[in-house]
Amino acid sequence: MFRRPFPPLRNPLQIDSPVQSLPVPAYPATDRADLVALRRGDEIALNNLIERWERPLIGFAFRYLGNSADARDLVAETFVRLYQNRERFDAESNLPAWLFTALANLCRNRGRWKRRHPTVGMDSSENGAAAVSAQLCSDEPDPRAKLQHVEMIEALEKAVASLPHDLKATLLLCHYERLSHREIGAVLGCSERGIETRLRRARQQLRAILGLNLAI
């Protein structure tokens, strides 16, 4: 449960990464105000927090699990836990770190459960193949390049899915949610050096897997 203080999130405007994807929004003052209001019993504040954080959380869970229904389910569960633990938050609490910690743990547990109970979901590769087929039959130019792109993305999805929890969460939080190493360390309970090592290992493993897959 969330007890230790998390470091504050950095301002997204200071991110100097060349990657152009939507970073995690950082509204520490607004988050704090909403947390205080929620603690006082103002339930509208939870709606504000949901609106502000649902997309980054769903994005993380969806990339982690590869399943939209599971992603929605776990994000909803994360907000329910936030509501149930509202008394524990104070003005210094780092809400994004708490949310991602709770969600990452839920994702890990769901992943374990799915490995023990394998099923074929709605987001399976069969549906993906149908989507590819539809795209190839369209009038858009260069279907061969499109097919190659789709295959590479599918290979990347499988490679990320095959990573262990610590490496996968580190990679997703760093690359897509734009958290700093310090922030990821706060989420995953690890030092900044540890996060650097995990990130390096995650990238090495991805290169190794994708090098094999893409060569086919």
Next chain:
Amino acid sequence: MIPKDPLDELLDRWNPEDPDPSGLQRDIWRRIADARIAASRPGFITQAGAWFRRPAFSLVFAAACALAGLAVLEWREARRQHQVNAELARQYLRVIDPMLGAPSGSDSMDRELAWMRDELRLTPVQYARIRALHETLNSQLVALEKERLRVRQETAALEEERRTEGQINFLVVAGLIKIRQELDLQSFHSMQQLVSATATIMTPEQRRRYLDYVQAAISTPPQPIAD
């Protein structure tokens, strides 16, 4: 310009359409409401604790437990007594059936009939009449048993003679067999008469239970002796 890492390029291109978050708020509030309802339902231990905090309920519960304990003790004692009486009834059968064993003397009559008094709840008058009946018959049974013993000894002597001298008087053997059959039949009829007379002294319920005990003995006449 530094060329971009191909892995980063590939990661950047992985932009799946995020699941539509519409309806998520409603789902979250529904879950919160469900959790509230579940939490507001007190558990069994909480409910039991609340009940036991009421002195009246505690007293009634303790009294009910004590009564239940006494009832169990009473039931176990009755069961034990019933088993003892069943064993005594088997001994009684040996008393009234000379073919099952030796009849006892009149001095042990009270002991042999005690089970009947307890198990069938005989009144003192009934018990006195039944005891008198059994005492009257007992002398007959003793005589019959003596006669059976004599015949058994003679048979044993004949068997010894056959073994040592290698010869046997078949006429004498046939005579002894006939005497034994007559004695068995006589014992059987005496026992039937005793049971019948005893049963007439009892109430219908007592009679039914008494006949249950002795049914096996009075319904099987002695089999012919196969030599």
